[in-house]
Amino acid sequence: MNWKSFFLGAAVGIIGGYAAKEVIACKTYVSPEKILEQVKKQFNQNGPISGSWIHMEAEPYEKQQINYRVYKGGISKNNNGTTEQFEFIADAQTGTLIDVRTLSGIS
CATH class of the missing domain: 1.20.5 (Single alpha-helices involved in coiled-coils or other helix-helix interfaces)
Structure with a gap:
């Protein structure tokens, strides 16, 4: 040789x-399950969560002229008899929350 x-x-x-x-x-x-778990931990600090979901497929998203691949999901919480719903957007590569929006408050 x-x-x-x-x-x-x-x-x-x-x-x-x-x-x-x-x-x-x-x-x-990052797996969508892991991101949902992290988001639930953050929301759980301010009271119990009644429901959650996450879209399992990463999709394109643009914020302030920066392009991301993201997972979108939602959290429902009961707060003094009112159900609050939130939508979140998390970076698929890092798991970092990019945006959280309040959807509604239902009595």
Whole structure:
């Protein structure tokens, strides 16, 4: 076996593996279940949650001329006999909340 061939093959393998890792890391998203769990923890600090949901597919979203891939979801809370509903938008790559909106208060 020629040592030059061995080292050349090893170097190509290492570089290829590193490149593949970087490409995969750029395309991976936080699971929607994990994001919903994090959001529920945040909302739970201000009282119990009566319901929650999250759309399982990441979709494009633009805020202040910045493009994101996001998950959209919602939380329902009971507050003194009134049901409050909130919609949230979370970054699919980091899980960071981008926006929270109050939808309604139902008696």
